[in-house]
Amino acid sequence: MSETSLSTSAAKRALITGASAGIGRELARIFAADGWSLVLVARRAELLAELAAELKAKHGTDATVIAADLGTRAGVDTVIRTVQERGLDLDALVNNAGYGLAGPFAELDAEKQLGMIDLNVTALTALTRAFLPGMIARRHGAVLNVASTAGMQPGPLMAVYYATKAYVVSFSEALTEEVRGTGVTVTALCPGYTETEFAARAAEHHRPRLFSGPMGKGDAREVALVGYRAMKKGTRLVIPGGMNKLAAWSVPFTPRGVLLKIVRRMNESA
Template sequence: MFKPQTQPRKTALITGACSGIGYEFTCLFASYNYNLVLVDINENKLIEIAERFTQEYNICVTSIAKDLSISTSPEAIYLELQQASIHIDVLVNNAGFGIYGLFNETNLNSELDMIQVNLVCITHLTKLFLKHMVEKGEGKILNVSSTAAFQPGPLMSVYFATKSYILSFSEAIANELEDTGVSVTVLCPGPTQSAFHQRTGTENSQRMKDMKMMDAKTVAAIGFRGLMKGKTVVIPGAKNRILAEAVRFLPRKQVTKISKAVQGH
């Protein structure tokens, strides 16, 4: 059990903070007495959360409404916090979305936006905030990937590829940062109850109807515990952990076929 911290109060930055796993992380960090920097595209929801959490938890909440598919957003976030003298102790790169369909039929602009949010933005924000953490000798970074990271994903090919990048990138820099006082954790949840499936267009698929999904609160709690313990890879749920490991021992072509069947085509 992690005890709420005493002074000096630390600050956590969370992207995609208004819904799903991101919102549950927001609740967790607030309950552990962290000041918050919340980033999301939904400005009205950000304002509502900031006002409510400031009153409920007596913490400082900074809300930054940004579209992370715009390449200049990470730098703008960083500069705004620099100007306000807000230093980030924990960076939670949670924002992301998926697109479902055959690659030759899906929308290119939407997929480029997804690459920007899921992959480029995470890399950019990590680069910007990591330097100060290393100089200070302490800090934590949590990158949200997926069990999709462990195999190719026909019908969600670009999404699966971005999540594979996050896993590989996070494990690599976690190794680089050993003995610096800074830890990097990558959270790889399986299908989770959230608005994610509505955006991808898979919420009415038979696969989603038949699947027993973990709730976002549980996933965030497991991720939070792993982050605080300094774990590198966190996969919530025994079944998800077994499946993630099992694909390592099967021929890649077979794994890809199974993945396509699971996706429902």
């Protein structure tokens, strides 16, 4: 696949959501090392400020910090308004912020499950709608959406999380076709289980067997690097790790009833 317009642009700016921890923080480090200016978004302002200082010291990075709760419409609007008011044209939008919750749908807190949809689906869609038109008008840019291998099939005992990631995969792949020929690309990054703060938040009530690593554990930096490289090439969808690729590849060949039982088993408490 050919390199995108990103590889020829000198001054580049990316907005990364969920940059205060995990995969998002590693993405920020990788973008910064490659000379990008950054807009860092998450709720924990102090962690974003620390990261901005680290990147400034190491790479001279120009980083703007926006502390916002993307689980709320007001938080999403703050991000959009701040970027527009400061004239921060984006060459890349990285929709990474997200969380999961493990346990039976009927027992997990209703608000927390709806909040997952607000963050993983609504905020990602709203930010893409806000910034994609400018990229298309400039005929230049990339969207990197952090989905998951969870988006490849239904996930009993993490039902809402898997469904949000199925949305991200479907939405991202549809957009790749819509933006074809515009100079803009869209990439879905689909990690498998990766060691970050994700598991602690997801397993508040119920710790899935999957989190003990039977399918292997991804390293946040390696996952981020795979995503960054795929975005720069304009790859439609990328799955880091051989086991994860194999598992995703087998989904269409596995009878749905069998698949549901396998995934349920992975999501049961160990």
